[in-house]
Amino acid sequence: MVLGAAALMTVATVAGCAGSTSASSSDLQFVTDKSWDFEKFSAVSKDDIDVSLDPAYYADQNAFQAFIKQSFRSNKAPGLFTWHTGSSLEDLVSEGLVAETTDIWEKAVADGNISESVKDLYTIDGKQYCTPISVDDWVMYYDKRTFSELGLEVPTTWDEMTAVADTLVDAGIAPFWNSGGNPWAFVWFQILTAGTDVELYNDLMSGDAKFTDPEVVEVMNVWLDMKEKGYFSDPGSKTPGETQIKDQEVAMIPFGTWYASTLDTVGLESGTDWGVFPIPNVNPDQEVTPVAIETAPACVPEKSAQRELGLEYSEWWMGTEAQTAWSEQQGNLPFNPNATAATEEFQKIGEEYTDPKYTFYLRYYEAAPAPILTSSLDEFTGFMTNPGDPMPYLEGIQKVADEYWSEH
Template sequence: MKFSRRMAAGAAVLVTVAAVAGCAGSTSASSSDLQFVTDKSWDFEKFSAVSKDDIDVSLDPAYYADQNAFQAFIKQSFRSNKAPGLFTWHTGSSLEDLVSEGLVAETTDIWEKAVADGDISESVKDLYTIDGKQYCTPISVDDWVMYYDKRTFSELGLEVPTTWDAMMTVADTLVDAGVAPFWNSGGNPWAFVWFQILTAGTDVELYNDLVSGEAKFTDPEVVDVMNVWLDMKEKGYFSDPGSKTPGETQIKDQEVAMIPFGTWYASTLDTVGLESGTDWGVFPIPNVNPEQEVTPVAIETAPACVPEKSAQRELGLEYSEWWMGTDAQTAWSEQQGNLPFNPNATASTEEFQKIGEEYTDPKYTFYLRYYEAAPAPILTSSLDQFTGFMTNPGDPMPFLEGIQATADEYWSEH
């Protein structure tokens, strides 16, 4: 799930359960108006004009700004005849829970065609596969990159780093110039970011073993990763993890020089007036461990799902299939400023065209970001412990022991 797009005042409407349920069950809407419930603040009305022209189906979106209210409505609507035709959700255990109850329509046929047509990769398909079948389809699939402030780099004569050591040298120069090299944030949802980068960049198999319960957070290799994080913290490489100032504002004001995020973050930078290619660029996040043969890239994806018992089930599936296609993904990339997952689509910016081509190199391997990959109870504990580590840095073991206690309990039952 993407939490980073701020809910602009007036842009997102907090919809009550009763209001949305009444809308979903209304007979006044056109049969080509697809009832769509979402926790995203993106401009779906604008995109709806594209689908109306292309397939004569419009989105009728209802927005939720509160996660608890959104999830409560989705789960309640499934048990009535008021389920929408399409809704946004998350991959991982959240999707598995709905599938296990038979609440989500299968999309295997759509995926088989999309993969055969070259519209999406098998690796993305795996994220939507449960017990050999596919459910939901992606609105977007975002690769993680390092955003950097081209203005600051130019003023200080800095080159874009291609290795971890080079990036640390850049960080030292930035510290000397009074600029925080890297943005980081405590709390929910972003406290996991640097743990994810450092662990996967050191040993992506270790990362995968941690999220699957095959390794322990207290293992020596994980302690070593945390000590790299601690060393970076002590050298002044990070922004204040408790700051309430958004990262995009900090980079605009040249208080921070680099921000690791998914390609969706481009549209957030647009909101503060920073232009791609002029004010900011992107580069692949280098391996911490230069001996690791592959360079891991985190990915995240925003699914759209169709309720199995929705009166608009077939219309929802039709829209889902269209949204994966070349024309829709080109239009979505242009609107959002991100990198389309469909290789036949055209990226909206030169920066993302270049990074998209770069990521086709076999040396890159892709892994699911920690927010979706970690089971929910372990994620919650991790966010708390990582926040504590960032705000009161020191011996990492007590923090890791706290996460492992939750992991032991979880894996004993799963």
């Protein structure tokens, strides 16, 4: 089931049953904001460790976060839930709301099941919290059918990509998907800023640069120019990006490797219907090509009645068998190097990303402190729906950033 704000009480009732006598002791209550098929994956864990997931899905991000925080206050938290790294996780840790997973991480790293660099994303004050479901690099998905029909080549530079976009506009196809609101309004700001100057991007995330700086204004003007050229889909559309690309209404979608499974849900096949390529630098003089990285944590509430079961499942999910099964189901790259990748497209891109010319940075949604993220999503949505002078929107974000950094 997919749940929105109206279903809040229904989910609260489900999560409130965690550890009750009405549920099997091997049924792990799991609340998620992801649309992935956890019931299917649950069959793998049932066979391997005799634990099944009992998932409740949230489609609305704001309602999901409200429910999770409410469940902590009511001491009726699920045994496992999805969340985000960065400031969102730091906030929960600071309140003692999630279980520590340091022992799990130490064993996983020692066994060669995950890298230290990923561990760093889950480290707060020298300890680890939560564990990854997936670790995904960002790529540009493209519609191979449309590219073939129009005789388009996969671009390797920004100029080549905008030339492709011009051809698509002439053909009546939106070159790029974009969306306003929570959570996706940040996407093109992230791409354009990091692709212009990844250090500028990192400085914005740390408060060492201001959103009103001239370099950031110039990034926004690039975005505005692309908007005025008709490069983007309707940011207010309620039609999912995967449906738009299936119907050949849009040709390219920037996302993490997790999005492969979403394309599968509309019948698009990897290598036949869609492919991927690295997102080129906006600034050709930038010596490295930045690649956004995101990770989907699964967290165990500290006071959950299913705390130990949740930790057991978390440890299993990082293992070779679980990651191989997850990759086979989702079609993405497993973070465990001992696991087997199921998708040839991602095997190729994974090899490409080992080139030292690529550098990796944390996705905006996790990298931006929570108040700044909230303001950004609102202001970027306003910019997309009412494009014009970017400064008022940037001033709105910077006002919140000034308040935040004055206290941190």
